[in-house]
Amino acid sequence: MNQLATAFSIAAAYLREKKLATALNVLLLGLGVGTIIALVLLLAQAEDRMERDSAGIDLVIGAKGSPMQIILSSIFQVDIPTGNILAADAAPIISSPMVKRAVPLALGDSYKGFRIVGTSKDYLHLYQGKVAGGRLWEKPLEAVLGADAARGTGLGVGAEFVGTHGLAEGGGSEHGDHPYIVVGVLASSGTVMDRLILTDLTSVWELHEHTSPPAMASAPSTPAKQNTAKDVNHQHGDKPGNKHDHAHDAKPTPAGKVDDHEHGEDKKREVTAYLIQYATPLAAVSFPRAVNASSAMQAASPALESARLFQLVGVGVTALKGFAVVMMVCAGLGIFIGLMNALDERRADLALLRVLGASPTVVVLSTLLQGAILGILGVILGLIIGHVTADWIGQTYAASQRLAIGGRIWITQEWSIIGGALLLALVASLMPAWRAYRDATPELLAAR
Amino acid sequence: MDTLVFMEDVTCRYGGNASARPRIALPNINVTRGNHTLLLGPSGSGKTTLINCIAGLQVVQSGRIEVAGADMVSMSIRNRDQLRGTMIGMVMQRLHLISAMTIRANLQLAQRLASRRVDNPLIERLTEALGIVDKLDRFPHQLSQGESQRAAIARALVNKPALLLADEPTSALDDKNCSAAISLLLDQAESHGATLIVATHDDRIKSRFANIVLLGAA
Ligand SMILES: Nc1ncnc2c1ncn2[C@@H]1O[C@H](COP(=O)(O)OP(=O)(O)OP(=O)(O)O)[C@@H](O)[C@H]1O
Ligand SMILES: [Mg+2]
Numbered sequence: 253m254n255q256l257a258t259a260f261s262i263a264a265a266y267l268r269e270k271k272l273a274t275a276l277n278v279l280l281l282g283l284g285v286g287t288i289i290a291l292v293l294l295l296a297q298a299e300d301r302m303e304r305d306s307a308g309i310d311l312v313i314g315a316k317g318s319p320m321q322i323i324l325s326s327i328f329q330v331d332i333p334t335g336n337i338l339a340a341d342a343a344p345i346i347s348s349p350m351v352k353r354a355v356p357l358a359l360g361d362s363y364k365g366f367r368i369v370g371t372s373k374d375y376l377h378l379y380q381g382k383v384a385g386g387r388l389w390e391k392p393l394e395a396v397l398g399a400d401a402a403r404g405t406g407l408g409v410g411a412e413f414v415g416t417h418g419l420a421e422g423g424g425s426e427h428g429d430h431p432y433i434v435v436g437v438l439a440s441s442g443t444v445m446d447r448l449i450l451t452d453l454t455s456v457w458e459l460h461e462h463t464s465p466p467a468m469a470s471a472p473s474t475p476a477k478q479n480t481a482k483d484v485n486h487q488h489g490d491k492p493g494n495k496h497d498h499a500h501d502a503k504p505t506p507a508g509k510v511d512d513h514e515h516g517e518d519k520k521r522e523v524t525a526y527l528i529q530y531a532t533p534l535a536a537v538s539f540p541r542a543v544n545a546s547s548a549m550q551a552a553s554p555a556l557e558s559a560r561l562f563q564l565v566g567v568g569v570t571a572l573k574g575f576a577v578v579m580m581v582c583a584g585l586g587i588f589i590g591l592m593n594a595l596d597e598r599r600a601d602l603a604l605l606r607v608l609g610a611s612p613t614v615v616v617l618s619t620l621l622q623g624a625i626l627g628i629l630g631v632i633l634g635l636i637i638g639h640v641t642a643d644w645i646g647q648t649y650a651a652s653q654r655l656a657i658g659g660r661i662w663i664t665q666e667w668s669i670i671g672g673a674l675l676l677a678l679v680a681s682l683m684p685a686w687r688a689y690r691d692a693t694p695e696l697l698a699a700r
Numbered sequence: 701m702d703t704l705v706f707m708e709d710v711t712c713r714y715g716g717n718a719s720a721r722p723r724i725a726l727p728n729i730n731v732t733r734g735n736h737t738l739l740l741g742p743s744g745s746g747k748t749t750l751i752n753c754i755a756g757l758q759v760v761q762s763g764r765i766e767v768a769g770a771d772m773v774s775m776s777i778r779n780r781d782q783l784r785g786t787m788i789g790m791v792m793q794r795l796h797l798i799s800a801m802t803i804r805a806n807l808q809l810a811q812r813l814a815s816r817r818v819d820n821p822l823i824e825r826l827t828e829a830l831g832i833v834d835k836l837d838r839f840p841h842q843l844s845q846g847e848s849q850r851a852a853i854a855r856a857l858v859n860k861p862a863l864l865l866a867d868e869p870t871s872a873l874d875d876k877n878c879s880a881a882i883s884l885l886l887d888q889a890e891s892h893g894a895t896l897i898v899a900t901h902d903d904r905i906k907s908r909f910a911n912i913v914l915l916g917a918a
Pocket of ligand 1: 714722724741742743744745746747748749750793901
C-alpha cells in the first residue's frame with residue numbers, strides 16, 4: 253500500500269511534467285471511448301425499442317409500397333404510411349384461420365404532434381396496455397392517451413381536443429366540428445403506445461366521412477409535395493400528388509381492384525394497416541404470399557425489415573466503430589511512445605530511485621500507474637462524451653420523433669468498453685515498465 | 701567501538717573494452733560507528749568508486765565489504781536496496797534531483813522510499829540550516845548548482861541515516877556555504893550518532909576531520 257502510494261506520487265509528478273502529452277492522450281482515448289459508448293447506447297436503445305414495439309407482431313398488411321415503410325409507419329410510428337387499404341379488401345384475408353389476431357390501424361390525424369390512431373382494443377393487448385386513469389373508449393370520438401402523449405399534450409380525462417389533419421405537428425386543417433373527448437390515460441409501457449392517442453377505428457371513419465370535400469378544399473394550400481408527406485393517408489381523392497389513393501371516389505389504382513366504389517359507406521371504409529398475429533408458425537410460409545397476391549395489399553415482416561434496417565444502419569455503425577477503435581489504438585500508441593521517450597529522459601531518475609532505496613516494484617509500478625492514470629482519465633472523459641452525445645442526439649431526435657432515447661442510462665456493454673480501454677492503456681505501459689525495471693540499476697549511476 | 705564499515709582488498713573493474721579495463725585497487729578501511737572520516741584524493745583516485753562500494757552500488761571483483769556486519773558483496777539486490785533506503789543517506793557527486801518534482805517533493809520522496817512518514821518540519825529545519833528553505837517549492841532546474849547541491853545534502857539527511865556517505869558535497873559551494881554544509885553534516889551526524897564518510901579533493905574541509913584516509917597519489 254505504501255509502495256503503491258509512493259509509486260502514485262512519482263507517476264503523478266511525471267504526468268504533470270508532460271501536461272500537453274498527457275492531455276492529448278487523454279483526449280484521444282476519451283474521444284475513442286466516447287464514440288463507441290454513444291454508438292452502443294443509441295443502438296442498444298433503438299434495438300430494444302424496436303424489439304418491444306414489434307414483439308408479438310408477425311406480419312403487417314398495408315397498402316402496396318415499400319415494406320420497410322409499412323413497418324416504420326405502422327409499428328414504430330415514425331414514417332408516413334404507404335397509403336390505405338379498403339377494409340373490405342382485407343376482410344377475407346384476415347379472417348383466415350392462420351390469423352389469430354388482426355389489429356386494424358387507421359392513421360392520418362394528430363394532435364400536437366402525437367398521432368391519433370384508430371384501432372381496436374386488441375392494440376392494447378399487443379403492448380400489455382393498462383389504464384392508469386379513466387377508462388377505455390366505448391364509442392366513437394372517445395380517446396385514450398398513451399402516457400407520453402398525456403404528458404406531452406397536457407390533456408387529462410375529461411378534456412376535449414380537436415385533431416389536426418396530417419401526422420406532423422402544426423400541419424393541416426382541423427376537424428373543428430368533431431372534438432375528441434379524453435376518457436382515459438394509459439400507464440407507461442415503454443413502447444410506441446406511450447406516444448399515441450388511441451381511439452376506436454370508427455372515430456376515424458366517422459370523422460373522415462363527415463369531412464366534406466369543401467372542408468378539404470379550404471385546407472391551407474400547401475405545395476403538393478408537402479401535402480403528400482403530411483396527408484398521404486387521407487384518401488379523399490381531392491389532393492394532388494397523392495400516390496397511394498385507393499379512395500372511395502375511386503381514382504383507379506393500377507390493378508383496378510376498386511370496383512365497388514359506388515356501394516355503401518361500409519365498402520369504402522379504409523384502414524392504413526393490419527398488425528397480424530399468426531395462429532400457427534406455419535402461417536409464415538403461405539400467408540404473406542396470399543396477402544401479396546392481392547393487388548392492393550402488401551405484406552411486411554417486422555423481423556425481416558428490422559434485420560434489413562440494422563443491416564443498412566450496420567454499415568455506418570461499423571465504419572464509425574472502426575474509426576473509434578483507430579482513435580483508441582492511436583491513444584494507446586501515444587501512451588506507449590510517450591512513456592518510452594520519457595524513460596530515455598529519466599534513466600538517471602530511475603537509477604536514483606533505486607539509490608534512494610526504491611524496490612524494483614516501485615519503479616515498475618510508477619510506470620504502469622502512468623498508463624493506468626491516463627487510461628482512467630480517458631475512460632472518464634469518454635463516458636462523459638459518450639453519454640452527453642447520446643443524450644444530445646436523443647434529445648434532438650426525440651424532439652422530432654417523440655422517441656424516448658437518451659444518454660441517461662447505463663448498459664452492461666459499457667463495462668467491457670471501459671475494461672477494453674483500461675486494458676489498452678495498461679498493455680501500452682507494459683513494455684515501458686519492463687524497460688524501467690531493466691534500466692533502473694543503480695550501478696548505472698556509478699558507471700556513468 | 702564496533703566497526704560499521706569494513707573494506708579489505710577490494711578491487712573493481714569497470715566494463716567496456718577488455719584490454720583497456722583498468723583494475724582499481726581500493727584502500728582497506730575500517731570505520732567505527734559514530735566516526736567521521738574524510739577520504740581525500742585527487743581526481744581519478746577512486747573516491748567515488750569507494751563510496752559506491754560501501755553503498756552497494758558497485759560491481760566488485762574481489763575483496764570483502766561489510767556494512768553493519770552484513771556482507772554487501774553476496775547480499776541480494778533487494779536486501780541491498782532495503783539497507784540503502786533505511787540506513788544510508790547519500791550525497792552523490794553527480795547530484796541528481798528528480799526534475800519533475802519540487803525540492804520539497806524530492807525530499808518527501810526520499811522519506812517515502814525509506815518507508816518513513818513525511819516529516820515537513822524536519823525538511824524545513826534542514827533546508828533552513830542550508831539556506832534554501834525559500835527554494836522548497838521550486839523545481840530543480842530553477843536552482844543554481846550550489847543550491848542543488850545543498851538540496852541533495854538535505855535529501856541525504858531527511859531520513860536521519862545511520863551512515864552518511866557524501867561524495868564531493870562541497871564542489872559547487874563558496875567558502876561560506878561550504879563551511880555551513882560541512883557543519884550541518886557534522887552536526888547531524890553528531891546529534892544522531894551517525895557515521896559520516898566524506899570523499900573530497902577539497903582541501904578547505906581537511907581541517908574539520910580527525911580521521912583522514914588518503915587515496916591515490918595524494
Ligand atoms: N564508468 C567507468 N568506466 C571506466 N572507468 C571508470 C568509470 N568510472 C570511473 N572509472 C575510472 O575509475 C577510476 C576511479 O574513478 P572515480 O570516479 O572513483 O575517481 P574519483 O576519485 O571519484 O575522481 P573525481 O575526484 O574526479 O570524482 C578512474 O581512473 C576512472 O577513470
Ligand atoms: Mg568522484
